[in-house]
Amino acid sequence: MNRGSGFSRGWRSNRMAFLIVCLLIAGGVIAASRTGLLAPVEDLLATPLNAVSGVFHRLALTVNDNLTRFSDVQTLQNRIGELETALALYQSELVELREINSDYQRLTDLLNYTTTVTNQETITANVIAVDQNSALRTITIDRGTRDGIAISMPVVTKQGLVGRVIRVSANAARIMLVNETSSSISARLQSNRVEGSVRGTFSGNLEMDMIPLDSQVREGDLVITSGLGGNFPPDLVIGQVTSVSLSSDALNRVAQVHSLVDFDTLEFVLVVTNFQPVDLSVFDATTP
Amino acid sequence: MGSYWSLPLIVLAVILQSSVIPQIRIFGGEPDLLFLMLLSWSINGRIEQNVTWAFVGGITQDLLSAAPAGTSVVGLVLIVFGIDQLKQQVYRIGFMLVLGLVIAGTVLQKVVVMLIAGFSGFTVAPIQNFTYVILPTIAYNLVFIGPVYWLVRRIQPRNQRAM
Numbered sequence: 001m002n003r004g005s006g007f008s009r010g011w012r013s014n015r016m017a018f019l020i021v022c023l024l025i026a027g028g029v030i031a032a033s034r035t036g037l038l039a040p041v042e043d044l045l046a047t048p049l050n051a052v053s054g055v056f057h058r059l060a061l062t063v064n065d066n067l068t069r070f071s072d073v074q075t076l077q078n079r080i081g082e083l084e085t086a087l088a089l090y091q092s093e094l095v096e097l098r099e100i101n102s103d104y105q106r107l108t109d110l111l112n113y114t115t116t117v118t119n120q121e122t123i124t125a126n127v128i129a130v131d132q133n134s135a136l137r138t139i140t141i142d143r144g145t146r147d148g149i150a151i152s153m154p155v156v157t158k159q160g161l162v163g164r165v166i167r168v169s170a171n172a173a174r175i176m177l178v179n180e181t182s183s184s185i186s187a188r189l190q191s192n193r194v195e196g197s198v199r200g201t202f203s204g205n206l207e208m209d210m211i212p213l214d215s216q217v218r219e220g221d222l223v224i225t226s227g228l229g230g231n232f233p234p235d236l237v238i239g240q241v242t243s244v245s246l247s248s249d250a251l252n253r254v255a256q257v258h259s260l261v262d263f264d265t266l267e268f269v270l271v272v273t274n275f276q277p278v279d280l281s282v283f284d285a286t287t288p
Numbered sequence: 289m290g291s292y293w294s295l296p297l298i299v300l301a302v303i304l305q306s307s308v309i310p311q312i313r314i315f316g317g318e319p320d321l322l323f324l325m326l327l328s329w330s331i332n333g334r335i336e337q338n339v340t341w342a343f344v345g346g347i348t349q350d351l352l353s354a355a356p357a358g359t360s361v362v363g364l365v366l367i368v369f370g371i372d373q374l375k376q377q378v379y380r381i382g383f384m385l386v387l388g389l390v391i392a393g394t395v396l397q398k399v400v401v402m403l404i405a406g407f408s409g410f411t412v413a414p415i416q417n418f419t420y421v422i423l424p425t426i427a428y429n430l431v432f433i434g435p436v437y438w439l440v441r442r443i444q445p446r447n448q449r450a451m
Contacts, residue, residue, distance in 0.1 A: 015335070015369065018369075023362060029357055030358035030362075053306050056304065057307035129307060133360075134316040134425070180411075181416075204315075
């Protein structure tokens with residue numbers, strides 16, 4: 001008993017050694033996690049956490065949704081006015097688009113051609129958690145390898161591109177959102193096919209850079225994936241251009257892009273399961 | 289830890305952090321419940337308990353994050369030892385000192401997480417991170433430390449008696 005107390009006092013008095021041991025253990029855990037050694041244990045421990053977190057997430061979204069609904073009556077009335085105006089404009093455009101669509105259908109039938117977008121096979125997944133670290137924009141969904149989810153699969157909603165799968169366990173997957181600062185997507189403007197790269201910003205918005213100076217970019221232009229690089233299928237909607245400026249080095253133009261996806265209140269997403277990302281790393285090796 | 293309440297409290301804090309708290313984010317800032325609970329506990333708890341809580345809480349938190357497991361532990365352990373050193377230097381940790389600890393601890397925790405995330409391949413922009421994540425988080429933590437400290441102080445003596 002006394003020996004135990006003495007040992008305890010001695011151990012506690014040497015706090016620097018205690019701190020170093022703790023930091024070494026933490027460093028070891030981080031290294032093991034990064035190399036994937038802890039992946040089975042992490043998946044096992046995360047499974048119940050994900051399940052409970054999913055219930056709380058849905059509950060929080062429901063409460064938030066109801067609160068917002070009551071407090072936004074005035075905003076909604078204004079919005080209805082705007083939408084009625086927009087509807088009138090879109091109805092005239094709709095007639096024109098129907099004509100174009102019928103032309104397109106005829107041509108498609110003729111060429112027996114179907115786009116990759118219409119051929120998408122998707123799995124619906126519930127969002128069950130948002131990243132603990134608010135500097136990292138990732139979400140967790142309740143589908144994993146058991147459902148056919150694999151790393152790098154694109155994730156979308158009907159509003160547009162959400163992100164891609166970066167980690168999978170048996171019954172959950174982690175998605176890096178397109179507005180994460182580490183995310184970079186090859187994109188093009190739908191109207192004039194100008195290419196660029198869409199990145200996430202710290203403010204949570206999107207930015208399309210590497211746009212040539214001589215290209216025409218207008219507010220409202222639709223930004224879609226280009227498929228270059230092989231990481232995403234082409235023609236997925238990313239967002240709309242809200243403003244255009246010169247890059248800091250004045251060599252390119254930069255467009256601010258607004259995604260139609262509300263990343264803070266995502267409840268359901270679609271994982272595109274029939275897209276195989278292309279591994280271009282083989283071309284990175286220097287030729288002899 | 290010898291505490292019946294600690295583990296469920298940690299798990300609850302982590303789950304709330306990933307489900308409810310993101311609904312009240314301002315920019316990238318949000319109250320860091322686990323950090324606040326650990327800080328409140330460390331002011332009156334024993335260092336062995338506090339370190340155990342830092343490890344269990346940090347790793348639990350990282351299980352719901354894209355960062356490698358253990359990322360949150362480093363900052364939390366440094367905070368626990370910092371508070372332990374401070375307790376030996378001052379007679380009593382008063383309210384103003386707690387607020388100072390919240391500010392310093394938030395910055396330390398976020399910077400350490402940012403550095404480890406940077407080494408793990410995530411993009412790190414220190415200035416933007418400070419503006420969009422750290423400053424709003426400090427503001428939130430200063431608001432939330434009161435109720436969290438009150439809650440922990442109500443639970444902590446019961447635990448120590450239970451031991």
